[in-house]
């Protein structure tokens with residue numbers, strides 16, 4: 369473990385990257401915009417650790433933003449990909465591994481209603497395609513999403529109601545404002561925004577507009593405002609959207625196969641019409657998927673009229689990585705308890721360390737996901753995007769930088785979950801909490 373903060377090679381690479389790539393990165397949060405400093409370029413990864421281009425080892429809590437639940441460079445996954453590689457990298461025709469992975473996903477999520485699965489190449493493609501399917505099936509054009517939930521970067525999903533536009537008094541019906549340039553207002557207007565964990569707002573919105581709404585899409589446990597856990601009352605309201613003829617889409621891109629083998633839906637008893645996956649399902653290679661009951665999914669081309677295609681979809685290397693990852697999780701279900709124990713101990717340790725240093729902190733965690741919000745609220749009480757947004761992001765940034773200087777690589781934003789992997793053990797826990805105690809003390 370290093371305590372050095374100098375990374376001349378990463379800095380040089382970042383300077384070169386900015387000459388040829390917007391902002392020097394291929395996905396914005398990697399640029400460290402909200403925490404300051406420059407990103408570490410990663411040369412390799414193994415187990416719970418990354419090695420940066422300057423040869424420093426970092427204890428990783430990002431896990432490639434979710435996929436690496438088994439830890440980096442897992443031998444079973446590496447060997448499965450190496451074996452697939454011997455047979456060529458892409459066929460543009462069906463291959464057996466697609467059937468095997470689809471069978472595996474159906475086997476694991478049949479109780480959540482999944483009978484058919486279509487593979488795509490990213491979580492973004494999965495949610496975009498699931499929404500097209502819902503619109504095709506219902507003949508309706510509007511959708512509902514929740515403020516602070518993230519479903520990838522498709523046009524209609526880059527929408528959240530700005531505070532001036534969200535009329536919570538009237539039930540949270542938001543005239544939606546695009547949260548990106550380049551999204552036409554006309555298209556964004558088809559996305560209605562409600563408030564997560566506010567069942568009354570959702571009920572009111574559905575009563576007013578239910579007949580227009582093709583689908584309600586949600587994160588079954590939110591990771592993208594930091595970790596937010598749904599209340600039973602909110603889950604009940606979500607299930608009621610079906611009474612209006614809308615499809616319920618659980619976006620399990622982050623939570624699928626992470627919060628249990630049956631995802632957040634299995635863990636929390638959610639019965640959606642469609643589920644979207646990404647991240648773990650590809651075992652670190654680019655994969656997304658969507659699935660549901662046969663009667664819904666058979667509307668997808670070539671069975672039905674809803675078009676969706678992909679040159680590299682079902683790629684043999686990606687399918688091999690997904691199969692090896694899900695196979696390992698299925699063979700060792702006790703891994704989930706191990707992840708849960710580690711994460712609970714991490715939460716307890718962070719709470720104690722912050723309290724000792726007099727730093728306000730409110731920790732939410734479930735399974736192997738955790739966010740430590742820098743604010744006064746009681747632990748576990750942050751439930752909405754608005755509450756999460758009260759966090760002291762400057763304090764978080766200072767803590768993040770202090771952790772990174774000590775070689776602990778936390779997610780570089782207050783509003784992200786961290787991800788614990790099966791490769792995190794006692795040594796990693798102790799190292800993290802020692803670093804955290806110093807980092808909180810420094811904040812004071």
Ligand SMILES: *Cc1c(COP(=O)(O)O)cnc(C)c1O
Pocket residue numbers: 489490491492493495518519520521587591592619620621622646647656
């Ligand atoms: C990461 C994520 C996505 C987008 O997946 P990409 O593979 O980055 O396109 C969609 N939904 C949720 C809930 C996610 O966490």
